[in-house]
Amino acid sequence: MSHAVRIALVGAGRMGSVHLAALRAAAGVELAGIVEPVAAVRERLGDVGVPLYETPAQLIADGRAEGVLIAAPSDQHAELVSAFAAAGLAVLCEKPIGVAIEQAVAADAAARDHGVVLQVGYWRRFVPELRALRRRIADGELGEIYQLSCMQWDHEPPSAEFRAHCGGIAIDMGVHEFDQTRWLLDQEFDWVAAVGGGALPAEAASPADPDAAVVLAKLSGGAAATISLGRRFMHADSCWLEVWGTDGYERLPFMWDADVWAPGSSPVFLAAMRAQAEAFAQAIRGAPQEGAGGADAVAALQAAARIEASLSAWAPVSARGSEAASMSAQASAGASVSAV
Numbered sequence: 001m002s003h004a005v006r007i008a009l010v011g012a013g014r015m016g017s018v019h020l021a022a023l024r025a026a027a028g029v030e031l032a033g034i035v036e037p038v039a040a041v042r043e044r045l046g047d048v049g050v051p052l053y054e055t056p057a058q059l060i061a062d063g064r065a066e067g068v069l070i071a072a073p074s075d076q077h078a079e080l081v082s083a084f085a086a087a088g089l090a091v092l093c094e095k096p097i098g099v100a101i102e103q104a105v106a107a108d109a110a111a112r113d114h115g116v117v118l119q120v121g122y123w124r125r126f127v128p129e130l131r132a133l134r135r136r137i138a139d140g141e142l143g144e145i146y147q148l149s150c151m152q153w154d155h156e157p158p159s160a161e162f163r164a165h166c167g168g169i170a171i172d173m174g175v176h177e178f179d180q181t182r183w184l185l186d187q188e189f190d191w192v193a194a195v196g197g198g199a200l201p202a203e204a205a206s207p208a209d210p211d212a213a214v215v216l217a218k219l220s221g222g223a224a225a226t227i228s229l230g231r232r233f234m235h236a237d238s239c240w241l242e243v244w245g246t247d248g249y250e251r252l253p254f255m256w257d258a259d260v261w262a263p264g265s266s267p268v269f270l271a272a273m274r275a276q277a278e279a280f281a282q283a284i285r286g287a288p289q290e291g292a293g294g295a296d297a298v299a300a301l302q303a304a305a306r307i308e309a310s311l312s313a314w315a316p317v318s319a320r321g322s323e324a325a326s327m328s329a330q331a332s333a334g335a336s337v338s339a340v
Helices: 014-025 039-045 056-062 074-086 101-114 128-138 160-166 169-185 267-284 294-313 327-336
Strands: 005-010 029-035 067-070 090-093 118-120 145-153 189-196 212-219 224-230 237-245 248-258
Touching: 005 014, 005 056, 005 267, 014 029, 014 267, 029 056, 029 267, 056 074, 067 074, 067 267, 074 090, 074 101, 074 160, 090 267, 101 118, 101 294, 118 267, 118 294, 128 169, 128 237, 128 248, 145 169, 160 169, 169 189, 169 212, 169 224, 169 237, 169 294, 189 294, 212 294, 248 267
Parallel strands: 005 029, 005 067, 067 090, 090 118, 145 224
Antiparallel strands: 145 237, 189 212, 212 224, 237 248
């Protein structure tokens, strides 16, 4: 690249702080500014050496940035993507690009209509171990894939405030696994069913927001998939997978016992975030896009919506009770999961 790509950060909260570190470390990237509407967060940032803006409109009017990295609350993503795309700015948006399918579709359409790069923050695509496994699967080294199992367990649940904006466990956590499954195997979700584990917590945003969930899926290429999601784990945040093929088996604990919010404690996570930002910058300069695009984000949310429906049908009747859902709800769950 002839000169560094000027990228601004939108949202400097918990996830934004990770992206800020990644942007500062990324080769070929210059931090162009930070948008943060909360005064206390701006004060906490201190002197970062770049302009601080209260609103996206101020950043757009300044004209310094070529692209933006959106790390605002999930339910703001789609509107922000559309606004920045209309201003001609390339967008790297933290997952998901909406908490409903129609939001993701609109955001994807806005980027295409205005001819700007839209990359979505599925950072797993930049983990070297996962990239190597994907190549091996594509080359047939493991033979025909029978089953892929993906596990993602966080150390502790998020705050009630976060849960109110994240869309529930299938969207907040599950979309990573849905994108990872599609990307690794080049297969789509044909049939899905899901069930929550334990009582529904009192702070849950909806009946589809348990602290643990198990997904069973049949994929378009014939493979089966299981996905395990949890928010209470004896270790710090951990992600791992297993894959079974006719000619091989792999178990890959690519992130284990990692405090992703503590600087330097999860080198895999930060390295992937940095590589993701570098790929985004290269795409702005015309290189082929390596990261997930808008269509990938829509596909992940389509799977999430079907899983939400299944979780809702099987949800416990109260936050503290141990009774199962009614037989009619169970029957509804069985009827709903097979829809494509």
